[in-house]
Amino acid sequence: MTRPQLLIGLMTGTSLDGVDAVLVDLAGAQPRLIAAQGSPLPEALRRDLLTLQAPAPNEIDLAWQAGNALADCYVDAVAALLAKAGVAASDVTAIGNHGQTIRHRPERGYTIQLGNNARLAERSGISVIGDFRSRDVAAGGQGAPLVPAFHEAIFADARRHRVIVNIGGIANLTDLPRSGDITGFDTGPGNVLMDLWIHRHRGAAYDAGGAWAASGKILDDLLAELLREPYLALPAPKSTGRDLFHANWLAARLTGRTDRIEDVMATLTTYTARTIADAVKATAPGVDDIFICGGGAHNPTLLAALARDLPGVSIASTAALGVDPDWVEAIAFAWLAERFIQRAAGNVPAVTGAAGSRTLGALWPA
Ligand SMILES: Nc1ncnc2c1ncn2[C@@H]1O[C@H](COP(=O)(O)OP(=O)(O)O)[C@@H](O)[C@H]1O
Numbered sequence: 001m002t003r004p005q006l007l008i009g010l011m012t013g014t015s016l017d018g019v020d021a022v023l024v025d026l027a028g029a030q031p032r033l034i035a036a037q038g039s040p041l042p043e044a045l046r047r048d049l050l051t052l053q054a055p056a057p058n059e060i061d062l063a064w065q066a067g068n069a070l071a072d073c074y075v076d077a078v079a080a081l082l083a084k085a086g087v088a089a090s091d092v093t094a095i096g097n098h099g100q101t102i103r104h105r106p107e108r109g110y111t112i113q114l115g116n117n118a119r120l121a122e123r124s125g126i127s128v129i130g131d132f133r134s135r136d137v138a139a140g141g142q143g144a145p146l147v148p149a150f151h152e153a154i155f156a157d158a159r160r161h162r163v164i165v166n167i168g169g170i171a172n173l174t175d176l177p178r179s180g181d182i183t184g185f186d187t188g189p190g191n192v193l194m195d196l197w198i199h200r201h202r203g204a205a206y207d208a209g210g211a212w213a214a215s216g217k218i219l220d221d222l223l224a225e226l227l228r229e230p231y232l233a234l235p236a237p238k239s240t241g242r243d244l245f246h247a248n249w250l251a252a253r254l255t256g257r258t259d260r261i262e263d264v265m266a267t268l269t270t271y272t273a274r275t276i277a278d279a280v281k282a283t284a285p286g287v288d289d290i291f292i293c294g295g296g297a298h299n300p301t302l303l304a305a306l307a308r309d310l311p312g313v314s315i316a317s318t319a320a321l322g323v324d325p326d327w328v329e330a331i332a333f334a335w336l337a338e339r340f341i342q343r344a345a346g347n348v349p350a351v352t353g354a355a356g357s358r359t360l361g362a363l364w365p366a
């Protein structure tokens with residue numbers, strides 16, 4: 001039996017729904033998930049991180065204070081994860097930590113993920129590999145999406161043309177043809193607009209099971225207006241975030257309208273599905289199967305809209321491929337940490353637009 005190669009992946013995505021922590025064994029051909037831990041973020045920290053995603057005066061102190069608080073959440077998540085798995089910190093090779101994106105400006109040459117990695121290494125006693133996106137941006141890339149290399153390594157199939165769609169706050173796809181070059185990009189909003197709307201009108205974090213959206217009618221004129229967003233028509237490589245799809249983006253498109261709020265919810269859900277479906281049709285017209293991961297996999301109303309827009313394509317969750325859809329992204333960052341340790345490429349230049357393959361990340365030794 002080969003010795004286990006234990007890594008931890010930490011992911012806090014655009015949705016700000018919490019910390020995803022996974023412990024994986026990467027010794028074999030396929031990652032083996034040993035334990036997973038979802039920890040909510042304290043509401044005050046969540047608010048600060050949301051504030052930091054929109055430019056404002058004196059962000060520096062707030063950012064570094066939030067980074068420390070976030071590092072402490074990561075420390076707690078790692079401790080809970082290891083306790084759950086019955087594994088000692090000293091048996092873990094490294095933590096791959098995505099951090100929390102608060103600004104993503106590849107066109108200006110930077111992308112910022114918060115979370116004090118020095119503090120995380122100090123307090124967890126485990127080496128941390130973080131700041132995965134900066135090197136790709138320095139090489140002229142978008143720094144995103146970074147999961148396609150991982151999707152290719154574990155989901156590609158020589159007999160089936162697959163597309164992996166991750167529906168987090170933002171949605172991104174990876175096109176895995178039977179042979180030839182893979183591609184991938186952010187398609188646009190994932191859950192972010194739906195979350196904004198239900199939070200504003202119902203105080204809920206998200207539309208559980210897509211039930212509220214299912215109670216409304218799709219507003220065709222609003223849908224058409226939302227589809228005019230120029231980002232959708234841009235050629236890849238491209239990436240986006242809350243910098244674009246934020247509350248004011250939505251407000252600007254709703255001014256002067258007097259719609260029923262559940263109809264807007266239905267329309268935002270359909271819009272999210274349509275932007276994903278259009279991206280699939282344009283990029284992967286010959287697709288056989290679509291596999292969904294991320295929190296959007298739990299929204300049947302969204303998935304039904306996607307299926308309507310992509311007749312004849314089989315749509316399932318990555319669970320059908322043996323990987324729980326909730327943990328794909330966190331596992332990907334454990335995998336990227338392992339790539340860093342091997343000094344192997346983590347980016348796919350055809351996906352990010354970087355000048356070439358690069359080892360991604362930086363090391364904070366234990
Ligand atoms: N049961 C559910 N019903 C509907 N939507 C859900 C459900 N569970 C999670 N989600 C959606 O998934 C989001 C979190 O997805 P996630 O993949 O963690 O995104 P991120 O990577 O941006 O953190 C939530 O904000 C919510 O919109």
Ligand SMILES: [Mg+2]
Nearest residue numbers: 013015017018
């Ligand atoms: Mg999340």
